[in-house]
Amino acid sequence: MAMKKKVVIGCSVTPGQLEDLMRMIKDGTVGGEELGAFLENPKKFSKGLTIVRAINILGANKVIIAEQAGKAWEIEVPKSATIRYSEETLLECANENQSGQSDWRLVFINGLSLREQREKRGVDKTKLPCFNDDDWWLESDEDKWATFMPQTGYYLINFRGQFTNLNCGKQDAKIAKLGADYERCHEAVFAEAILTIYMVNDGERIAESWYHWGASTSFVGVCIVVGCFNSNGLCVGTHSAYGFPGGLRVALARKFSS
Numbered sequence: 001m002a003m004k005k006k007v008v009i010g011c012s013v014t015p016g017q018l019e020d021l022m023r024m025i026k027d028g029t030v031g032g033e034e035l036g037a038f039l040e041n042p043k044k045f046s047k048g049l050t051i052v053r054a055i056n057i058l059g060a061n062k063v064i065i066a067e068q069a070g071k072a073w074e075i076e077v078p079k080s081a082t083i084r085y086s087e088e089t090l091l092e093c094a095n096e097n098q099s100g101q102s103d104w105r106l107v108f109i110n111g112l113s114l115r116e117q118r119e120k121r122g123v124d125k126t127k128l129p130c131f132n133d134d135d136w137w138l139e140s141d142e143d144k145w146a147t148f149m150p151q152t153g154y155y156l157i158n159f160r161g162q163f164t165n166l167n168c169g170k171q172d173a174k175i176a177k178l179g180a181d182y183e184r185c186h187e188a189v190f191a192e193a194i195l196t197i198y199m200v201n202d203g204e205r206i207a208e209s210w211y212h213w214g215a216s217t218s219f220v221g222v223c224i225v226v227g228c229f230n231s232n233g234l235c236v237g238t239h240s241a242y243g244f245p246g247g248l249r250v251a252l253a254r255k256f257s258s
Contacts, residue, residue, distance in 0.1 A: 048258075049083045049090070054106055054154075057090045062097065062105045064193075064200055066154075069108040072199040073120060081108060083154045084256035089181075093156060093254070103160040104254075107193045111152035114145075114188050114226075114236060121195065125233060129198045132233040137218075145216035145224060150189045153256075157185050157193055159206050161249025168213065168223055168241035171250050178252075185253035187214030187226040191236075194229055205229055211237065212251045 055063045070077035083106070093104035112120070115138065123133040137146050163171040175182055185193075194206040211227035218224060222238040225248060229235070239248060 049085065049087050051081075051083065053087065054083055054090055057087070057094050058097070058104070058106055059094075061201075062103075064105070064107040064196055066108040068200045069110055069196050072196050073110055073112070075110050077108070077110065078152070081153060084258050085154070085156055085254065086257045089156070089254060089257060093158075096158075101160065102158050104156055104158050105193075105197075106154050106156055107196060109150055109153060109155050109189050109192050109196075111150050112188070112192050113147045113149045114191055115147055116149075117188070117192055117195065123233060125231065128203075128231070128233070129195045129229070130233040132235050134236065137236050139219075141219035145187075145218070148186070148188055148216070150186055150192075155185075155189055155193065156254040157190065158252040159194070161207065161210050161212060161251055163250045164210075164248065171213065175250070175252070181255050182252050183255055184215045185212065185251045187212065187216060187224050187236075189253065190214065190251050191226050191234060194227075195234065198229075207251075209247070211235070211239070211248050213239070213248045217241075 051063070051065055055065075066077040066081040069075075085106075090106070093102070096102035097104055118131045118138075121127075121130045123131050136142075163174050166174070171184075175184065190207075190212045197204055197206060207227035207229045209228065209230075211225035214224045214226055216224045218238050223241050225237050225239050227235060228237075228247075
């Protein structure tokens with residue numbers, strides 16, 4: 001029987017602070033008016049969607065928290081990472097997941113470029129996860145996209161690749177119909193996310209037999225693809241925007257709400 005994933009969430013409220021709160025309620029420092037206002041509308045006092053609430057909405061198996069991502073990559077992460085999505089957006093994604101047509105997950109991204117990811121994970125196939133040994137994209141001509149560092153934070157990504165057997169332009173038209181809140185996941189974000197998921201979720205492998213068609217183009221103007229994440233490592237390649245490739249899909253990302 002599969003073991004249930006356990007997620008431990010750090011909490012900034014200490015037992016001493018809770019004791020202080022109870023004392024202030026008892027001695028009148030925090031009066032009935034203040035307490036009543038909080039109980040009537042607790043969201044008013046919240047600084048945004050909490051990771052605990054996000055896990056309750058999407059499920060623990062669909063969320064990689066900052067502490068997990070930092071530990072996987074041996075990077076110190078912010079003590080308080082803001083989720084830049086609304087509760088309504090997460091509820092929409094959870095409903096889509098329940099339909100079986102989507103695989104929306106909330107993953108903390110450290111903001112590593114593709115080259116930084118390769119440097120950290122290497123190309124040794126005995127030490128998965130790793131990259132394959134193709135090195136064409138290490139040339140200086142490819143610096144613009146290969147060294148791009150995404151914004152650090154939580155990203156909502158649909159790992160159920162979509163829009164296969166369509167060229168790039170037709171895929172873009174499909175994405176546009178979904179609305180302004182959707183976009184192609186940047187290839188650096190996608191790569192870091194699936195490597196993190198592999199490390200945190202005991203070898204769960206996403207995009208094992210397909211490529212994600214990213215948002216960037218190579219020095220010669222060919223589209224960047226990332227995926228085919230099998231025992232040979234994660235592949236970074238290119239494909240013409242005008243072909244009709246069966247193995248190329250799009251991993252959608254939701255744009256930040258704030």
